[in-house]
Amino acid sequence: MAVLEARKELYKTLNAMAPEALFQWALEEHGDRAAIITSFQDTGCVMIDMMRRVAPGMRVVTVDTLRLHPETYELIDQIEARYDLKVERFFPDEKKRQEMIARHGEYLFFDSKAKQEYCCHVRKTEPNQRALETVDVWFTGLRRDQSAYRSDTPKVSLVDRRGRKILKVSPLAEWDEAQMKAYIEQYDVPMNPLYDQGYTSIGCIICSTPTLPHEDKRDGRWRWFNALDDDKKECGIHINGSGI
Numbered sequence: 114m115a116v117l118e119a120r121k122e123l124y125k126t127l128n129a130m131a132p133e134a135l136f137q138w139a140l141e142e143h144g145d146r147a148a149i150i151t152s153f154q155d156t157g158c159v160m161i162d163m164m165r166r167v168a169p170g171m172r173v174v175t176v177d178t179l180r181l182h183p184e185t186y187e188l189i190d191q192i193e194a195r196y197d198l199k200v201e202r203f204f205p206d207e208k209k210r211q212e213m214i215a216r217h218g219e220y221l222f223f224d225s226k227a228k229q230e231y232c233c234h235v236r237k238t239e240p241n242q243r244a245l246e247t248v249d250v251w252f253t254g255l256r257r258d259q260s261a262y263r264s265d266t267p268k269v270s271l272v273d274r275r276g277r278k279i280l281k282v283s284p285l286a287e288w289d290e291a292q293m294k295a296y297i298e299q300y301d302v303p304m305n306p307l308y309d310q311g312y313t314s315i316g317c318i319i320c321s322t323p324t325l326p327h328e329d330k331r332d333g334r335w336r337w338f339n340a341l342d343d344d345k346k347e348c349g350i351h352i353n354g355s356g357i
């Protein structure tokens with residue numbers, strides 16, 4: 114009971130903290146067990162810039178699906194040079210990737226939702242699980258305005274990963290486009306040039322496409338499934354979170 118009360122108190126404190134204070138708290142309290150895990154979209158780049166200003170030294174981790182856009186790979190190089198950091202890359206298990214391609218082909222994600230999820234599992238979710246094994250505090254770039262499915266994203270929550278609790282922190286969950294734009298301009302944060310080509314959510318090549326003004330930010334993901342009622346536009350990495 115006392116543990117639960119203490120946990121609730123911590124949850125309240127963390128939820129009230131500004132993003133900068135969350136980075137400082139995580140680095141001080143958890144050191145190398147805290148990390149930004151990012152796919153280098155706008156929020157991820159802002160988080161890295163903020164972290165380097167207020168809590169330099171925090172780890173930056175990414176999952177390289179081996180199917181990213183050339184522009185994303187160039188952005189990662191640019192960020193490493195600008196912030197003088199080494200991004201830790203987690204890759205798909207090579208044996209599982211080869212087996213999947215041999216059985217279903219490189220473009221299996223067009224065939225069915227199940228095969229898209231299989232591909233996302235091999236290329237994203239499983240390497241992400243391995244990355245998560247190295248952290249107790251997981252900083253993500255989720256924002257409530259990214260899609261209807263993400264509209265109630267908590268700033269801080271406790272998630273269960275293989276029986277272990279991880280504190281999942283989305284420091285910019287409450288930010289909107291105007292706040293993002295202002296920060297990016299003020300600190301001249303490097304951005305993926307694909308945003309200038311109409312992309313509003315950037316993942317793997319082919320599976321992410323530009324969006325139209327009336328669409329949700331993630332509507333360009335797996336566009337060929339847009340007619341499905343239950344399509345959450347999620348790859349599995351951010352599903353199954355829970356409150357503290």
Ligand code: SF4
Pocket residue numbers: 178180222229230232233234236237316317318320348
């Ligand atoms: S986004 Fe597409 S290519 Fe990337 S892991 Fe998922 S299905 Fe595979």
